[in-house]
Amino acid sequence: xxxxxxxxxxxxINTAHPLPVxxxxxxxxxxxxxAGNLKPGERLPSMRVLASDLGLARGTVENAYAMLIGEGxxxxxxxxxxxxxxxxxxxxxxxxxxNSLPVTEKEPSMxxxxxxxxxxxxxxxxxxxxxxxxxxxxxxxxxIRQFPRTNLAQPPAAGYRPLREAIARYLQISRGITCxxxxxxxxxGYGSVLRLILDTLYRHGxxxxxxxxxxxxxxxxxxxxxxxxxxxxxxxxxxxxxQAIQRQSDARFALVTPAHHSPTGVTLSLPxxxxxxxxxxxxxxxxxxxxxxGEFRYQGRPxxxxxxxxxxxxxxxxGTFSKVLFPALRTAYLAVPESQIEQFEQRVCISPCASQVxxxxxxxxxxxxxxxxxxxKNMRTLYARRRGFLIQAISENLSHLKHLKIETHFGGxxxxxxxxxxxxxRQITALARSHGLAVEALSEWCIDNHxxxxxxxxxxxxxxxxxxxxxxxxxxxxxQA
Amino acid sequence: xxxxxxxxxxxxINTAHPLPVxxxxxxxxxxxxxAGNLKPGERLPSMRVLASDLGLARGTVENAYAMLIGEGxxxxxxxxxxxxxxxxxxxxxxxxxxNSLPVTEKEPSMxxxxxxxxxxxxxxxxxxxxxxxxxxxxxxxxxIRQFPRTNLAQPPAAGYRPLREAIARYLQISRGITCxxxxxxxxxGYGSVLRLILDTLYRHGxxxxxxxxxxxxxxxxxxxxxxxxxxxxxxxxxxxxxQAIQRQSDARFALVTPAHHSPTGVTLSLPxxxxxxxxxxxxxxxxxxxxxxGEFRYQGRPxxxxxxxxxxxxxxxxGTFSKVLFPALRTAYLAVPESQIEQFEQRVCISPCASQVxxxxxxxxxxxxxxxxxxxKNMRTLYARRRGFLIQAISENLSHLKHLKIETHFGGxxxxxxxxxxxxxRQITALARSHGLAVEALSEWCIDNHxxxxxxxxxxxxxxxxxxxxxxxxxxxxxQA
Numbered sequence: 016x017x018x019x020x021x022x023x024x025x026x027x028i029n030t031a032h033p034l035p036v037x038x039x040x041x042x043x044x045x046x047x048x049x050a051g052n053l054k055p056g057e058r059l060p061s062m063r064v065l066a067s068d069l070g071l072a073r074g075t076v077e078n079a080y081a082m083l084i085g086e087g088x089x090x091x092x093x094x095x096x097x098x099x100x101x102x103x104x105x106x107x108x109x110x111x112x113x114n115s116l117p118v119t120e121k122e123p124s125m126x127x128x129x130x131x132x133x134x135x136x137x138x139x140x141x142x143x144x145x146x147x148x149x150x151x152x153x154x155x156x157x158x159i160r161q162f163p164r165t166n167l168a169q170p171p172a173a174g175y176r177p178l179r180e181a182i183a184r185y186l187q188i189s190r191g192i193t194c195x196x197x198x199x200x201x202x203x204g205y206g207s208v209l210r211l212i213l214d215t216l217y218r219h220g221x222x223x224x225x226x227x228x229x230x231x232x233x234x235x236x237x238x239x240x241x242x243x244x245x246x247x248x249x250x251x252x253x254x255x256x257x258q259a260i261q262r263q264s265d266a267r268f269a270l271v272t273p274a275h276h277s278p279t280g281v282t283l284s285l286p287x288x289x290x291x292x293x294x295x296x297x298x299x300x301x302x303x304x305x306x307x308x309g310e311f312r313y314q315g316r317p318x319x320x321x322x323x324x325x326x327x328x329x330x331x332x333x334g335t336f337s338k339v340l341f342p343a344l345r346t347a348y349l350a351v352p353e354s355q356i357e358q359f360e361q362r363v364c365i366s367p368c369a370s371q372v373x374x375x376x377x378x379x380x381x382x383x384x385x386x387x388x389x390x391x392k393n394m395r396t397l398y399a400r401r402r403g404f405l406i407q408a409i410s411e412n413l414s415h416l417k418h419l420k421i422e423t424h425f426g427g428x429x430x431x432x433x434x435x436x437x438x439x440x441r442q443i444t445a446l447a448r449s450h451g452l453a454v455e456a457l458s459e460w461c462i463d464n465h466x467x468x469x470x471x472x473x474x475x476x477x478x479x480x481x482x483x484x485x486x487x488x489x490x491x492x493x494x495q496a
Numbered sequence: 497x498x499x500x501x502x503x504x505x506x507x508x509i510n511t512a513h514p515l516p517v518x519x520x521x522x523x524x525x526x527x528x529x530x531a532g533n534l535k536p537g538e539r540l541p542s543m544r545v546l547a548s549d550l551g552l553a554r555g556t557v558e559n560a561y562a563m564l565i566g567e568g569x570x571x572x573x574x575x576x577x578x579x580x581x582x583x584x585x586x587x588x589x590x591x592x593x594x595n596s597l598p599v600t601e602k603e604p605s606m607x608x609x610x611x612x613x614x615x616x617x618x619x620x621x622x623x624x625x626x627x628x629x630x631x632x633x634x635x636x637x638x639x640i641r642q643f644p645r646t647n648l649a650q651p652p653a654a655g656y657r658p659l660r661e662a663i664a665r666y667l668q669i670s671r672g673i674t675c676x677x678x679x680x681x682x683x684x685g686y687g688s689v690l691r692l693i694l695d696t697l698y699r700h701g702x703x704x705x706x707x708x709x710x711x712x713x714x715x716x717x718x719x720x721x722x723x724x725x726x727x728x729x730x731x732x733x734x735x736x737x738x739q740a741i742q743r744q745s746d747a748r749f750a751l752v753t754p755a756h757h758s759p760t761g762v763t764l765s766l767p768x769x770x771x772x773x774x775x776x777x778x779x780x781x782x783x784x785x786x787x788x789x790g791e792f793r794y795q796g797r798p799x800x801x802x803x804x805x806x807x808x809x810x811x812x813x814x815g816t817f818s819k820v821l822f823p824a825l826r827t828a829y830l831a832v833p834e835s836q837i838e839q840f841e842q843r844v845c846i847s848p849c850a851s852q853v854x855x856x857x858x859x860x861x862x863x864x865x866x867x868x869x870x871x872x873k874n875m876r877t878l879y880a881r882r883r884g885f886l887i888q889a890i891s892e893n894l895s896h897l898k899h900l901k902i903e904t905h906f907g908g909x910x911x912x913x914x915x916x917x918x919x920x921x922r923q924i925t926a927l928a929r930s931h932g933l934a935v936e937a938l939s940e941w942c943i944d945n946h947x948x949x950x951x952x953x954x955x956x957x958x959x960x961x962x963x964x965x966x967x968x969x970x971x972x973x974x975x976q977a
Contacts, residue, residue, distance in 0.1 A: 035657075035678060074676075082838065133649045143648045152640055159636045167624045167822040168614045187562065195567060203684050203850025210847070214720065235846050239695065341648040345850045365716050366691070369684025369826045369850035383516050 036071060040079035046449060048088050048099055057099045059089065135486045137453035138429050138473040141338050142397055147390060154380045158373040172367035173360060174201025174348070175375035181382040182334070182348055189388070190309065191319030192332060192350060200349045200359055203369035205307065208333045208349045209236045215355070215362040216268075216301060217242065223268040224259045228460035228467060230277045233270060233305070242268070246462035249276055253283030256290040264294070268301050273321040274309035278460050278471055279431060280424035288321050295329035302330045308338050310391050312426035313399040328352030336378060338428065339391060346370040346378060398428065398475055401483075405430060405474040408483035412491045419494075422469070431457060433469040440468040446493050452486060517552060521560035529569050529580055538580045540570065616967045618934035619910050619954040622819055623878055628871060635861045639854040653848035654841060655682025655829070656856035662863040663815070663829055670869075671790065672800030673813060673831060681830045681840055684850035686788065689814045689830045690717045696836070696843040697749075697782060698723065704749040705740045709941035709948060711758050714751060714786070723749070727943035730757055734764030737771040750776065750783050754802040755790035759941050759952055760912060761905035769802050776810035783811045789819050791872050793907035794880040809833030817859060819909065820872060827851040827859060879909065879956055882964075886911060886955040889964035893972045900975075903950070912938060914950040921949040927974045933967060 047053045059080075060068070066076040080097055083089040090100050133140050173179070179196040186192040202208045213236070223237050227246035237244055245266055247259040254271055269291065273283035283291075295302050304321045312318065322332040335347035351359050381387050406423060409432070413419050422431035434440055444456035447470075457469035470490075477483045528534045540561075541549070547557040561578055564570040571581045614621050654660070660677040667673040683689045694717070704718050708727035718725055726747055728740040735752055750772065754764035764772075776783045785802045793799065803813040816828035832840050862868050887904060890913070894900050903912035915921055925937040928951075938950035951971075958964045 037678070078678075133646075140649060143645055146645070146648055148643070148645055148648070152643055155640045155643075156637055159633055159640055162629070162633055162636075164624055164627070164629055165614075167627055167629070167824050168621055169823045170826065184559070184563065188559075204848065206847055207850060232846060239846070342650045343648050343853055345651065345848075345852065365713060365720070366687055367685065367826075369688060371826060371852045371855055372824055374852055383519075 037075045037078040037082075040069075040076060041082050044079065044083055045086075045088055048083075049445075049449075053099050055099050056101045058095075059097045059099070061096050133476060134451055134453035135476070136472045136474075136490075137476065138455055138471055139338070139342070140473060140475055141341055141428075142394065142401070142475045143341070144476065144478065145393070145397055146341055147386070150386060151377070151381070154384075154386075155373065155377040158376045158380075162373060166372055170368070170372045172363040173197075174199070174368045174370070175372050175379065177383075178375040178379040179348075181379040182350075185382055185387065186320075186332075186334075186350065189317070189391075190306065190334075191323030193323075194350050195353070197356055198350050198353060200351065200363060201368045201370055201375060202347050202349060204345045205305070205333060205335045205337065205347045206232055206236060207369070208335075208347050209233060209303070211349060211359070211362060211366065212301075212303060212331055212333075213237075213240050213242075214366060215358050218267070221267040222263055222265065223270060224254070224263065224266045225270055225462060226254050226272065226276060227462045227464045228278055228457065229270070229462065230272075230305070231460060234462065237270075244462065246464065248464060249279055249281055251281060252287050253281050254287065254291070256287050256294065260290075260294055264298065266298075266300060268303060269295065270303045270305065271321070272305045272307070274306055274312070274318055275424060275427040277305070277307070278429070278455075278457065280422065280427045280429075282318065282425065283321065288324060291321075292324055292327070292329065296327040300329065304330050304332045306332060307335050308426070308428055310339055311395060311398055311428060313395065313402065314425045317426070322350065325352070328354050331355075339387075339394075340378070340381070344370075344374060344378070346374060401474045401477045402430070404477050404480045404483040405472060405487070407480060408487040412484065412487045413494075416491075416494065428475050429471050429473045431469050431471055433457075433467075436466050436468055438468055440470060443494055444470065447490060450489065450493060452490055452493075454490070518556045518559040518563075521550075521557060522563050525560065525564055526567075526569055529564075534580045536580055537582045539576075540578045540580070542577050614957060615932055615934035616957070617953045617955075617971075618957065619936055619952055620819070620823070621954060621956055622822055622909075623875065623882070623956045624822070625957065625959065626874070626878055627822055628867065631867060632858070632862070635865075635867075636854065636858040639857045639861075643854060647853055651849070651853045653844040654678075655680070655849045655851070656853050656860065658864075659856040659860040660829075662860040663831075666863055666868065667801075667813075667815075667831065670798070670872075671787065671815075672804030674804075675831050676834070678837055679831050679834060681832065681844060682849045682851055682856060683828050683830060685826045686786070686814060686816045686818065686828045687713055687717060688850070689816075689828050690714060690784070692830060692840070692843060692847065693782075693784060693812055693814075694718075694721050694723075695847060696839050699748070702748040703744055703746065704751060705735070705744065705747045706751055706943060707735050707753065707757060708943045708945045709759055709938065710751070710943065711753075711786070712941060715943065718751075725943065727945065729945060730760055730762055732762060733768050734762050735768065735772070737768050737775065741771075741775055745775070745779065747779075748781050750781065751786065752783065752802070753786045753788070755787055755793070755799055756905060756908040758786070758788070759910070759936075759938065761903065761908045761910075763799060763906065764802065769805060772802070773805055773808070773810065777808040781810065785811050785813045787813060788816050789907070789909055791820055792876060792879055792909055794876065794883065795906040798907070803831065806833070809835050812836075820868075820875075821859070821862070825851075825855060825859070827855060882955045882958045883911065885958050885961045885964040886953060886968070888961060889968040893965065893968045894975075897972075897975065909956050910952050910954045912950050912952055914938075914948075917947050917949055919949055921951060924951065924975055928971055931970060931974060933971055933974075935971070 062073055062076045062080055066073040080089060084091055087100055089097050091097055133143065176196065178201060179199040182199050183194055183196045186194060200211065202211055217240055219241065220243065222243040222245055224245050224247050225234060226249055234244065245263045248255050253273065253276055271283060273288060275282060291302060294300065302321065306320050309320060310317050320332060322330040329352065332350040333347065336344045337347065406421060409421055420433040422433055440456040440458050444454055447454045455471040457467050457471060461467055525534065543554055543557045543561055547554040561570060565572055568581055570578050572578055614624065657677065659682060660680040663680050664675055664677045667675060681692065683692055698721055700722065701724065703724040703726055705726050705728050706715060707730055715725065726744045729736050734754065734757055752764060754769060756763060772783060775781065783802065787801055790801060791798050801813060803811040810833065813831040814828065817825045818828065887902060890902055901914040903914055921937040921939050925935055928935045936952040938948050938952060942948055
């Protein structure tokens with residue numbers, strides 16, 4: 016890499032790839048610096064020369080260099096050109112994941128979001144190979160062809176009525192929730208649901224109980240509005256509600272994932288659910304139930320939602336089609352207590368539903384024509400099997416590693432490999448990711464809880480036992496390295 | 497209906513109908529209850545019996561009954577069976593308008609947003625009758641059919657790349673703006689664009705210049721984040737920039753509609769544009785350019801965008817497909833200065849683009865295959881003609897009303913009838929709306945400016961001179977009343 020003439024040939028650019036070229040250059044250089052192939056102080060070709068060598072516009076290279084300078088990987092020495100920073104901190108040599116935020120003390124780092132691609136063991140994806148795409152496209156195509164001219168005008172701010180009705184029926188049948196269609200608001204994804212809740216109910220200075228660890232995006236959304244975050248530990252019954260009440264009984268929100276805690280998979284026990292509801296009723300606080308994967312339970316039937324016990328109207332129930340159908344739908348929904356309908360109706364006039372009507376209509380058909388229930392059943396069976404593949408592969412390949420402990424719960428879409436507390440899960444994760452395994456580090460999901468360390472492995476897209484063994488084999492070598 | 501034996505024969509079910517059978521039962525029963533054919537307290541057949549009579553599965557009838565119980569039309573009396581509720585409230589017997597808003601005191605009243613329908617003279621709608629729907633559906637259908645399995649996964653947070661590229665080309669050609677695709681971020685509507693800007697750049701306590709009068713939703717969005725709003729008067733050159741600098745030179749944002757001021761239609765003059773840009777450069781402030789209808793100019797060519805003069809990178813350019821294509825697309829975009837790309841890229845990871853990829857792909861095709869330019873040209877011609885119809889109808893029907901003055905500028909999608917300051921435009925508007933004319937009151941768009949009073953009339957969906965005369969005739973009678 017020290018040879019400037021060969022430099023350009025070492026940066027492989029694929030102009031047909033969806034990732035912008037400047038970004039590919041940025042990633043290749045960053046990886047090289049982190050891997051130590053480009054050494055501190057080493058001089059890079061000038062932007063003009065590199066652009067010329069790669070047959071690109073100077074601005075493209077300039078953009079990549081600028082980003083790396085901004086992140087501290089490169090230093091600009093004016094006329095002397097650009098060099099790898101002499102003083103790379105540990106945060107620069109630990110791999111930083113693309114699209115992640117520079118690691119600062121204030122911001123938690125983001126999980127990797129690939130544009131369209133998905134990598135082995137990636138979290139948060141349903142089984143893309145098994146989605147009934149032909150059926151889906153048939154239903155969707157019908158709504159495109161039959162798109163009436165009147166539907167060109169302003170769509171309903173709260174969402175397409177037939178979908179709200181279909182969801183109300185689904186929630187009744189499958190999640191034990193009784194609510195009216197008018198309690199249901201369609202949003203453009205889970206983040207939009209949280210923002211709708213905060214836009215409508217949040218008041219400056221409100222405190223929120225968050226499970227620790229918890230889903231990063233949720234934490235960032237609360238941080239962004241200035242909420243005071245109160246991290247609450249998880250034990251084998253889920254969020255420690257009594258501890259939360261002692262620490263901060265006047266919190267105004269509690270955000271929970273009761274079916275399968277995200278990311279540890281623990282189910283919130285019934286006593287905890289009742290304690291949580293009692294607290295919310297006594298304090299007139301709000302419980303936000305994130306039920307993103309409640310359907311995927313492999314022992315026994317899926318549990319009723321927490322909201323099914325919500326006699327006093329304190330639970331805001333957030334569901335999404337991202338995991339039960341597919342992420343590109345960008346469609347989620349919120350079921351609010353009856354007392355809050357009017358407030359939310361007013362709010363959505365300012366921030367109307369961004370989900371396309373034809374898409375909503377297609378989802379409504381998918382539910383009403385019972386494909387949805389059949390699909391969920393098929394996925395439960397499939398995921399149980401794929402989970403089995405991964406567990407078996409791990410048992411065979413990684414059992415010799417004493418510090419490893421597989422965590423499996425009754426449901427969810429990923430497994431956790433707990434590591435001993437002295438092991439740095441971020442380092443292993445970075446290494447795994449640079450080798451194309453999209454695992455995540457448990458510690459990155461933690462707020463205060465610094466003792467937890469482990470790897471999160473998605474199993475939904477593992478096609479066979481052999482496939483699982485291949486991934487785990489690869490992972491095994493990296494862990495031992 | 498009291499005879500249980502005949503009950504089943506009164507519920508007409510069409511198993512070949514696309515509407516699910518349980519839903520047909522639900523609707524038939526609900527209609528009967530609302531119409532008073534089934535009386536409060538009246539007993540219905542048991543689910544088992546009715547299912548048997550109709551030759552259906554018990555679950556089908558159970559579903560229908562469950563929905564009606566959930567909505568309060570029926571009551572379950574255990575062993576005694578199911579009865580029509582004894583206490584039907586007026587909400588069960590009066591038809592409820594789906595998705596309508598109750599009016600409260602705190603919120604400035606919102607313009608009426610009809611679900612899908614559009615009413616005569618309604619603002620903010622393109623000509624729905626003339627949109628090339630067949631062509632559109634053909635393009636859209638292709639993207640549905642060719643939807644690759646890989647596109648099921650997480651879509652690009654900043655928007656679909658080919659659309660960002662198509663927009664960059666369009667902006668260059670039609671709006672005089674030079675920018676890279678990576679400067680463009682796709683959002684789920686104009687409100688989302690404003691929120692993205694505020695999420696990324698707003699700091700607590702920032703002040704913003706708003707045109708007075710201005711688009712209500714924009715004002716609400718700024719109010720919601722706690723920004724200090726500084727209303728600036730409009731004259732015949734647009735926003736009074738010198739006045740603004742004197743009043744609040746340290747404002748951090750200025751939101752302007754330079755092509756055709758919303759709602760008065762005045763174009764921001766070149767000296768004012770330059771003064772605004774100079775101020776923003778000197779103060780490192782941000783100008784948000786809302787160019788929602790810049791294409792629709794009827795005398796001379798559409799003006800280049802303000803951003804075409806943005807040498808120092810201070811303008812955030814907001815465009816939308818709502819008016820130039822149709823509102824149900826819920827797709828808009830933001831072109832940011834190059835210096836801000838990274839910040840916005842980080843932000844969209846938290847709040848990714850909610851616009852569906854297939855929709856974005858269809859828009860990209862529409863632009864790239866030149867249908868878009870042809871459509872804009874057709875609409876310019878059409879709107880000029882329809883505007884003419886309305887102006888003529890007003891001149892003929894309302895000229896006797898001395899206090900009326902038609903305001904026409906070179907472009908835009910509506911006309912203003914200025915009224916004398918003692919006339920209450922809100923009263924006239926309320927009267928007109930209750931008679932099905934969707935006019936709006938100018939004073940409702942005002943922040944501080946209480947002298948302005950007038951009616952805003954949309955002309956884009958007026959199909960003929962006769963149609964225009966009919967609407968104006970109706971309006972004329974109401975004004976004189």
